Amino acid sequence: MDSAEFSRDPYPLLAALRSRGPVQQVRTDNGRTTWVVTGWAEARAALADARLSKDTARYFADRPGNRRLAPAVSRTMLATDPPHHGRLRKLAMKAFTPAAVARLEPRIRAIAEELADALAARGSADLVEDFAEPLPIAVISEMLGLPEQDRAAVRRWSHDLFAAGAPDTVDRASHDLSDYMTRLIAARREDLGDDVLSGLIAARDEADRLSEAELVSLAVLLVVAGHETTTHLIGNGMLALLRDDALRARLRAEPALLPAAVEEFLRHDAPITLATFRFAVEPFDLGGARIDAGDVVLVSPGAANRDPARFVAPDEVRLDRHRRAGPVDPPGRPNRPGCPRPPEGHEGTDRPAGHLSFGHGPHHCLGAPLARVEARIAFEVLLTRFPGMRPAVDSWDALVWRHTRLMHGLAGLPVVLAP
Numbered sequence: 001m002d003s004a005e006f007s008r009d010p011y012p013l014l015a016a017l018r019s020r021g022p023v024q025q026v027r028t029d030n031g032r033t034t035w036v037v038t039g040w041a042e043a044r045a046a047l048a049d050a051r052l053s054k055d056t057a058r059y060f061a062d063r064p065g066n067r068r069l070a071p072a073v074s075r076t077m078l079a080t081d082p083p084h085h086g087r088l089r090k091l092a093m094k095a096f097t098p099a100a101v102a103r104l105e106p107r108i109r110a111i112a113e114e115l116a117d118a119l120a121a122r123g124s125a126d127l128v129e130d131f132a133e134p135l136p137i138a139v140i141s142e143m144l145g146l147p148e149q150d151r152a153a154v155r156r157w158s159h160d161l162f163a164a165g166a167p168d169t170v171d172r173a174s175h176d177l178s179d180y181m182t183r184l185i186a187a188r189r190e191d192l193g194d195d196v197l198s199g200l201i202a203a204r205d206e207a208d209r210l211s212e213a214e215l216v217s218l219a220v221l222l223v224v225a226g227h228e229t230t231t232h233l234i235g236n237g238m239l240a241l242l243r244d245d246a247l248r249a250r251l252r253a254e255p256a257l258l259p260a261a262v263e264e265f266l267r268h269d270a271p272i273t274l275a276t277f278r279f280a281v282e283p284f285d286l287g288g289a290r291i292d293a294g295d296v297v298l299v300s301p302g303a304a305n306r307d308p309a310r311f312v313a314p315d316e317v318r319l320d321r322h323r324r325a326g327p328v329d330p331p332g333r334p335n336r337p338g339c340p341r342p343p344e345g346h347e348g349t350d351r352p353a354g355h356l357s358f359g360h361g362p363h364h365c366l367g368a369p370l371a372r373v374e375a376r377i378a379f380e381v382l383l384t385r386f387p388g389m390r391p392a393v394d395s396w397d398a399l400v401w402r403h404t405r406l407m408h409g410l411a412g413l414p415v416v417l418a419p
Contacts, residue, residue: 007164008401010273010408011315014038014303022307023287034296035289036274038303040310040356042287046299048361049286052278055081059279068171070178071213073161076221078276082362091203091210092218093366095143095196101369104139108374111138112381119417120385124392127413131382132234133227136374140226144219145188145195154180158224162404181219196222229271230371232402232409234378237265239399239413240317241379242391247317252383260322262375266305267355268317273302273408275359301356302408310354386417 006013015038017024022039037043046052053059056079077088094100112135119125133155141151157180160166160173185201192198197219204210210218241248251257278297283290291297306314311321358365365371382389392414393399400411 004401004403006405007403007408010302011306014273014300015306018303018307021288023289023291025289032296034298035286035291036303037286037297037299038307039287040304040307040354043299043301043304043356044354044360046278046286046297047275047356047359047363049284050082051280051282051284052297053081053281054079054085054276054278054363056277059277067167068175070171070174072178072181072217072220073174075213076217078221078225078363085362087209088214088218089362089366091200092196092222095199096366096368096370098369101373104143104370105373105377107142108135108139109377109381111135112377116381116385123418124414124416127238127382127415128231128235128410129412131378132231132238132413135234135378136227136230136371139370139374140223143195143226144197144223145193146184146197146223150180150184154223155227158228161224162228162402162407164403164405177220177224178216181216181223185215185219225365226367226370228407229365230367230374232271232407233262233266233371233375235410235413236269236271236408237262237375237379238382239410240265240269241383242389242413242415243396244317247319248383251379252387255380257319258376258380259372260319261379262372263322263355264317264319265375266357267311267321268305268315269408270302270305270355270357271407271409272357273300274406275299275301276406299356301359305355305357386415388418390416392416 014036017026017036018038022042023035023037025033025035027033037046057075077085077092080088112131115131115134119130125131137151137155140146141148141154146154154177157173157177160169161177163169163173185197188197189201192201200210200215200218204212204215241251247261251261275298278299280291280293280295280297282293285291286297305311308314312318358368358371399413402409402411
């Protein structure tokens with residue numbers, strides 16, 4: 001799963017795994033084994049199962065390794081369990097509520113229009129480098145109060161954190177980003193503003209609800225998670241649109257369909273191929289497999305979102321599948337062992353059609369409202385401003401994809417923008 005081919009197109013391998021069963025054990029490049037969850041029902045159950053811990057410090061306590069990740073990266077909120085996770089999440093989530101994001105929408109649109117103006121002046125562009133990356137990094141940077149002159153470096157360090165097969169690059173980037181945030185927090189403490197980072201500092205200094213290490217770690221997580229996946233959502237979505245002239249024309253004619261398009265792009269080509277590390281704290285059954293205590297489990301939203309037991313024609317882009325919520329248990333595969341039906345009254349409450357690109361359960365992505373708004377505005381601006389946009393490659397196979405196991409996203413998307 002660390003190969004360039006998997007980075008380019010992970011779906012054939014994930015489908016092959018799922019054909020053998022929704023939960024399969026595979027051998028990794030380092031000779032160890034891990035469980036990979038590819039079925040939708042099993043993935044949804046696993047993401048909310050308290051028997052699967054995300055506490056990496058606990059897991060590696062008696063498993064020393066040779067990695068030197070900065071603690072601010074290795075021990076983020078994503079690597080904690082309740083109740084500690086809930087305390088940290090509560091401090092951050094008020095900046096990402098639907099109401100808070102709605103107040104940001106005019107500024108998000110203004111940034112998108114500014115980027116589109118720059119594209120229009122050139123006639124051709126790389127949609128990833130010139131739009132899909134700078135839009136979300138600008139938004140989260142303004143939210144956190146990152147100086148504009150620092151954003152290119154932050155973007156580079158964040159990019160390097162996900163480099164597959166390059167542990168030294170990842171470790172070095174983790175320290176660079178952690179050290180930067182430590183310095184920025186020290187400077188901001190002397191001149192607090194109304195940005196999110198200042199609010200977190202106040203939570204640390206006035207109410208003492210955050211340790212200094214937690215403060216740095218939370219700031220690092222917000223800046224990385226606040227733009228990486230949204231970049232891939234925009235890039236992968238624009239690729240789908242460039243491949244389908246009729247869909248592009250339909251969305252230009254019916255912009256009210258854009259929210260459904262965002263959901264379908266999230267499902268069809270998930271920014272997250274494999275969710276972050278989990279391990280079993282006790283034995284249990286999942287999808288017919290026996291998971292032992294200490295086993296590593298990787299849930300694949302990318303695979304679950306294309307499970308044919310949940311979605312009709314899962315490899316196709318279909319906007320109509322997001323018009324109403326379906327049952328929690330997929331047709332023909334109801335309530336398998338290890339995948340209990342949620343409590344009555346909670347069926348179908350995730351999103352219409354139930355994709356898992358933002359996760360599920362306690363670790364459901366708190367930035368989901370922001371990502372949805374950014375992507376909707378991005379597609380609207382690009383489709384409106386550049387109706388004649390076309391790819392600037394002779395073959396889709398010529399496109400280069402980020403070499404990363406966890407995420408699926410383009411390294412570049414060259415286009416011609418002239419009418």
